[in-house]
Amino acid sequence: MISLAELETLATAALRAAGASEAQARSTARALVAADVQGLASHGVSRVAMYASHLRAGRVDGQAVPRVVAQRPAAVLVDACDGFAFPACELAVQEALTRARSQGLALAGVGNSHHFGAVA
Numbered sequence: 001m002i003s004l005a006e007l008e009t010l011a012t013a014a015l016r017a018a019g020a021s022e023a024q025a026r027s028t029a030r031a032l033v034a035a036d037v038q039g040l041a042s043h044g045v046s047r048v049a050m051y052a053s054h055l056r057a058g059r060v061d062g063q064a065v066p067r068v069v070a071q072r073p074a075a076v077l078v079d080a081c082d083g084f085a086f087p088a089c090e091l092a093v094q095e096a097l098t099r100a101r102s103q104g105l106a107l108a109g110v111g112n113s114h115h116f117g118a119v120a
Helices: 004-017 022-037 045-057 085-103
Strands: 067-072 075-079 107-111
Touching (some): 004 045, 022 045, 022 085, 067 085, 075 085
Antiparallel strands (some): 067 075
16 A cells, blocks of 8 residues: 555655646546546546557647636636647646636636546
């Protein structure tokens, strides 16, 4: 048995070794471990090998930096720039929370991402 922190560290290291940036690897590993914790093993760290393969094959841009491409007072659209979805999702949630605090509610979308996985 290993701790969740160790599992996240191992998943991050595997993704980094396959070509993901630190930010892409860490965010993705965090989401995969969270899926396992929630009992969603099919979308957990079991996907690390497949994601690493996708990095090596160029199916996902491990160096992508998500960015806001459209916004309104209560809405935002984030472009994942062909990277993993999880860093883009984190940005979308952060942006939506900021807008919801001032507008009362908000909507966020993410496009141009790799597999979206279990977004909870």
